[in-house]
Amino acid sequence: MPIVSFDAKLRDRMLGLYRKLLGHPFVYDQVRPRVVGGIDMGPLYRGLDGEAARSVLDVGCGTGDALNHLSGYERYLGIDTDPIAIAAARARHGAKPNVRFEERLLEERDIDELAPTGVVLAGVLHHLDNDAGEAVLRLAAKSPRLVRIVTSDIVFLPGMVFNNVLAMMDRGRYCRHPDAYAALARRAGLEVERGELMRSSPDNERVQYYVMSLRPRRPA
Numbered sequence: 001m002p003i004v005s006f007d008a009k010l011r012d013r014m015l016g017l018y019r020k021l022l023g024h025p026f027v028y029d030q031v032r033p034r035v036v037g038g039i040d041m042g043p044l045y046r047g048l049d050g051e052a053a054r055s056v057l058d059v060g061c062g063t064g065d066a067l068n069h070l071s072g073y074e075r076y077l078g079i080d081t082d083p084i085a086i087a088a089a090r091a092r093h094g095a096k097p098n099v100r101f102e103e104r105l106l107e108e109r110d111i112d113e114l115a116p117t118g119v120v121l122a123g124v125l126h127h128l129d130n131d132a133g134e135a136v137l138r139l140a141a142k143s144p145r146l147v148r149i150v151t152s153d154i155v156f157l158p159g160m161v162f163n164n165v166l167a168m169m170d171r172g173r174y175c176r177h178p179d180a181y182a183a184l185a186r187r188a189g190l191e192v193e194r195g196e197l198m199r200s201s202p203d204n205e206r207v208q209y210y211v212m213s214l215r216p217r218r219p220a
């Protein structure tokens with residue numbers, strides 16, 4: 001019995017260490033894509049084209065990967081609760097015009113001040129439980145100019161062992177099945193314009209993400 005509990009403790013400590021390492025900007029940006037077999041988030045950001053890309057709110061911006069893909073925006077605000085990620089984002093992209101990063105939770109004043117046309121939640125919903133996920137989506141949906149919200153998340157998929165093991169070991173504790181992500185968006189009052197699986201990169205199908213394109217629900 002004591003051996004079993006020691007093993008469980010050791011496993012939890014190892015998992016904790018792994019998750020901590022995964023949060024380091026170098027590991028997140030350089031090592032993780034190699035382990036996964038390539039990560040190309042281009043298709044996600046192409047969902048934020050035209051008018052949606054004018055005024056961009058990036059919730060859970062991490063190290064600012066969105067700005068490797070987006071261009072033509074008039075204003076960009078990246079928000080994240082992780083001070084290390086925000087410091088890395090500022091070092092990379094902070095000098096760009098009309099770009100701002102804030103280390104905190106999303107607040108109503110952000111929506112009032114920015115009135116985003118496009119909102120990005122890349123890899124964020126699986127960090128949030130249902131109440132927190134719904135709250136952040138509802139807040140984003142309050143923007144009077146909102147055209148679209150795009151989301152991407154790790155996802156549990158039947159029979160995809162490698163994908164599911166990585167998802168279980170992820171720092172985010174709320175990985176879901178595709179339907180559960182879509183249901184969350186609908187509960188927040190949004191319409192799921194598109195919800196589909198996306199390979200982590202064009203030539204790797206071992207790891208997939210669930211990508212949604214959401215818009216304000218139109219009156220019937």
Ligand SMILES: C[S@@+](CC[C@H](N)C(=O)[O-])C[C@H]1O[C@@H](n2cnc3c(N)ncnc32)[C@H](O)[C@@H]1O
Nearest residue numbers: 060061062065079080081082085105122123127
């Ligand atoms: C998987 S990372 C994705 C980072 C970035 N969007 C990207 O695609 O590279 C998730 C990020 O969400 C942040 N995060 C988690 N919960 C958050 C919350 N409630 N508000 C803001 N950021 C949050 C984490 O600190 C982390 O940087």
